[in-house]
Amino acid sequence: MKKLIALAITLALVLTVASFAEGVGADYPGSGITPPEGSAIIKGELIGNEVGWGENADAGRAAAFDGDPISFYDPITQGEDYCGIDAGEEYVLTYIAIHPRDGQLPRYDGAEISGSNDGENWETIWVSEEEAEEFKWYEIPADQFLIKEPAFRYYRYYNAINHGDVGDVELYGYSKAAAEAAAAAAAEPEIIVEEEAAPAEAAAEPAPVAEVAEAAPAPAPQTSDMTALIIVTAVAAFGCAVLVTKKK
Numbered sequence: 610m611k612k613l614i615a616l617a618i619t620l621a622l623v624l625t626v627a628s629f630a631e632g633v634g635a636d637y638p639g640s641g642i643t644p645p646e647g648s649a650i651i652k653g654e655l656i657g658n659e660v661g662w663g664e665n666a667d668a669g670r671a672a673a674f675d676g677d678p679i680s681f682y683d684p685i686t687q688g689e690d691y692c693g694i695d696a697g698e699e700y701v702l703t704y705i706a707i708h709p710r711d712g713q714l715p716r717y718d719g720a721e722i723s724g725s726n727d728g729e730n731w732e733t734i735w736v737s738e739e740e741a742e743e744f745k746w747y748e749i750p751a752d753q754f755l756i757k758e759p760a761f762r763y764y765r766y767y768n769a770i771n772h773g774d775v776g777d778v779e780l781y782g783y784s785k786a787a788a789e790a791a792a793a794a795a796a797e798p799e800i801i802v803e804e805e806a807a808p809a810e811a812a813a814e815p816a817p818v819a820e821v822a823e824a825a826p827a828p829a830p831q832t833s834d835m836t837a838l839i840i841v842t843a844v845a846a847f848g849c850a851v852l853v854t855k856k857k
Contacts, residue, residue, distance in 0.1 A: 632674070632694065637779075639676030640706050640746050644781035648703045651780045656728070657692035657765060658684060673766060678708035678746075678776035687772045693765030694780065699726065701760045701788065702734060704781035705749040709741040710774040717741035719770035722749075722780070724761030731767075734759045744776075760785045 632654040644650070661668025661683035670692035673682035684690035702724065709717040718740045723731040734756050735749055751758075766778045 634671065634675030634677070636676035637674055638706075639678070639777065640708070640779055642704075642706055642746065642748060642779075645703045645751070648781045648783050651694060651696050651700050651702075651764065651782050653694040653696040655692070656695050656763060658682075658690045661685065673775050673778045676777065678744075679711065681710040681713075681774055681776050682766070683710075684768075684773050688769045691765040691767040691773070692775075692778070693763060693767075695728070695763050697762065699760045699762050699785040700764075700782040701758055701785050702754070702764065702780060702782040703751050705735060706779040706781075707747050707749070707766070708776040708778075709744065709747070710776045711744050713772075713774045714741040714744065716768070716771045716774045717747075719768045720773065720775065721767045721769065722778075723765055723767055724756075724759050725763040725765075726761055728763050731765065732756060732759070732761075 633652050637652070638650045655670045655674060657670040659669045659671075660666050661672070662685055665683065668681060668683035670682060672680040673692045674694065682692045684692075702722075705722055707717075707720060707722075709720075717737055720737040721733055722735045723733045725731045734754050736755070737747075741747065764780050766775055767773060
């Protein structure tokens with residue numbers, strides 16, 4: 610039971626820990642899509658250009674993470690500028706949703722999501738090879754990623770071949786540390802304490818077998834009885850002697 614409670618708490622943290630971070634807009638995310646099971650929107654502090662083209666504060670990084678695809682991020686320098694999120698810890702990316710800028714659909718060609726763990730060295734996770742056809746949300750599942758189960762602290766939207774305008778960007782995933790803790794808790798063997806069985810009642814002692822009394826020896830003849838026996842024997846012998854004499 611304790612293991613199940615710990616696992617439930619850990620999974621809840623995976624889905625909610627990012628929601629306490631600051632930086633993105635109050636209406637973010639705004640796509641309404643359902644991410645893969647076990648994933649949640651990745652939030653954090655914004656990184657990249659604070660202002661956009663022409664020093665426009667409304668076209669800086671915040672416009673790409675405000676839940677409103679009408680507002681847009683417009684970088685100053687192509688191939689150098691970007692907008693992104695510092696998640697505060699490593700998150701495994703599982704899903705991407707991107708809404709191109711209205712009126713600049715061709716600039717979706719070359720759109721890129723990349724990740725880093727130091728904020729300086731970036732690895733490309735996904736890149737668009739074509740222009741956007743419509744002003745809509747484009748969803749990118751993990752099977753289209755160039756890296757299997759990418760895990761980074763920093764994620765950015767970037768374009769190396771086009772001016773990287775974008776209406777909104779949504780990144781979904783889960784905390785790597787929380788997932789590892791959940792896996793460890795699930796793998797930990799359950800300790801089962803067995804109750805000692807109550808001692809069996811002692812068997813009733815058999816009733817003692819009565820000892821068979823030895824037969825008492827026949828009483829020895831008393832003295833008076835012996836005297837009478839001798840007299841009888843003597844009389845009998847005397848009688849026989851008298852009879853023998855008469856016959857002679």
